[in-house]
Amino acid sequence: MQSLQELQQELERYKLEHQKLSQRVEELSDFIENASVPIHWVDENGIIIWANQAELDLLGYSADEYIGHHIKDFHQDEFTINDILQRLSSDQILKDFPAILKSKDDSVKHVRINSNVYRKNGEFIHTRCITTDITATIENELKQAEMLTELEESEARLRMALSISNLGTWDYNVTNGILKWSEGCKEIYGLNPDAEVDYEAFSKHIYPDDREFVEAEIKKALDPGNGSYDIIYRITRFDNDAVVWIKSYGKVYFDETGKAVRFIGSVLDITSAKLANEQILRNEKLFKAIVQNIPNSLILIIDKDHRFLTVEGDLMEKLGYKPIDYKGTHPSDVLNADRYEAAKPLFERVLSGKTFSVEYKAATGEDLKIHLIPLKDDRDKVYAGLLIATDITDSKKAEEKGAKLAAIVESSDDAIISKTLEGIITSWNDAAKRLFGYTADEIIGKPIQTLFPEDRLDEETEILSRLHRGERVEHFETQRKTKDGKIIDLSLTISPIRDSKNNIIGLSKIARDITSKKQEDMRKNDFIAIVSHELKTPLTSVKSYVQLLLAKAKKENDQFITNALSRTEIQVNKMASMINDFLSLARLEEGKVYLRMEDFELHVLMVELVNDAQFLASGHTIKLQDCDEIIVHGDRDKIGQVLINLLSNAIKYSPKGTTIILGCKKVAGKVNIYVTDEGIGISETDQKRLFERFYRVDNQLKTVSGFGIGLYLVSEILKFHDSKIIVESVEGKGSTFSFELEEVKIK
């Protein structure tokens, strides 16, 4: 029997034991409760009966939200948890069993579960589950797998690019510093396919000026979180040190700690594109120079995306585009949508390599011609499009004017014919067809002589030589032959056709049928001839009687009658000279002019004429500027008639009190005879027509009598003497009429 003391001692001992034990339990539960490893217990129904703080922290729940709930609620995959519970209830021990848990924030946790069942007396008390969070590892694995596919994909892409362009690839292992280049890459660098490279060699072949930039870019790419690399720079080739422009594109891959591990990328030789660019710049200067020399023009260069590389010329603004600097802009940004839409097909066509031109009417009314030319590189690849626009408004107008003129020519009543200098007919209007009977088809291409009567075949040579001297042949009266052989009278006006450089390239002829006018002229001539002839006989007897009476009156010293008869004689003489002119004209027209050529002393004739003239014109002083002892060859009467005409004109057309000179001088073996007055003068336009038949100047001296045949006769008579009448005159100052005759040398 134990003593009370002993019992007490034993109790104390138990107490102590108990104390120790409970402290131990406390320590243990604290250890488990606060362990860094997540632990939980589940009962045989799958209800969580306990979980430590680490477990709650892992998934983010409070104890209430977790403990007392079914474990299934926290598993992502029902199949897995059923499997786990099944295994545990059949007393299996789970080791690193994979599972996925749901966190409170809907994220998932990848875990490995180690678990077994705690039984007491064979009875299921609870499971003991230790969870290990491997989410980070799993994610890392996934990322790596992703990265790998990405790598594979980008490599595949590179390989593809490689096969379609001269692209090279490189692969730089940042960790061990090994650099690998593809064959294409080596080719760009001028290396053999089996050559080895390293980073140092790569760095050495960066063009010196670009090295700093490239190295900075590489460093930037390797910075964690960056990884991109896309630059253009120059390298020097290994084989020939040639400078090559490359575009290098790369990507850096980092490990889970953010350390760069792999740097891969591509290089593309863009030298030719770069050179093309330089070519564009060079061309630009050239185009600028061209444009500045073509007024109203515009030069545009567009790149493959239609961007304006060059815009030169003043036309842009003229066409109503904004006055901005278009260089470098894209049409979609600077033009209104309609305009760009309209231009787009043209841009596309030229960039596809076609050369073509279009005409275009600008909104502002100008007509433009636009030439589109593709610009190609050495390999015949289009790198840009050149557009040259010129304002053709003027030439368009000229074209229209030409068409209008052609219409006028066609509808003219006068025959209008043009021909080459060789005399080949090149155009033929409707009136020409009516006049000559030939259709345009029949006659164009034929020699003009087809229309000439046999006796006038050499007339063309004369006309040509006159035109060559620059003269316009006007109202040239001649005859031509129609298709059915009829001879017609024509008045021709012939003018030279000149090219833009003023060279004569052909002739145009306007022919007017004057046959009926001719016939009328003939009748008029006949009439004048008859009348003059009939008047001449009575006038001659009047003249003789006047002279007779005058002699008598002088003898009887009857001053009044002498005076009156002298005046009568002057008037009779005037009348006689007029009738003489009419007769001469009629004879001339009929071709009945006969010259009585002789050598005669000019001086004697001139003295006679001056005396006669002075007798006629009492108000004027008539002076003789003589050259003595000159013998000339000609028809004395007719030359006399010429000079009488010139003198009487000088008297008629100059005021009283002025001086008239009849003179002569020797000029280069010839004798120049002239009549100078201080009269009203003749305008330049009238000077050209003075010598036409019946031409009279429409001047203020309406009262001066005359028919406009005097100067015509003068010029015709002189023509028979192989001479020509020349007029020099200044309006209001006076005129000089002169001509030359051959001097006869006395042996």
Ligand code: ADP
């Ligand atoms: P007309 O009978 O009218 O004088 P002409 O043939 O002699 O005819 O002259 C033609 C025209 O030339 C004249 O109408 C006249 O106006 C002009 N004319 C001729 N000679 C002179 C001159 N010396 N001074 C001014 N005008 C002249």
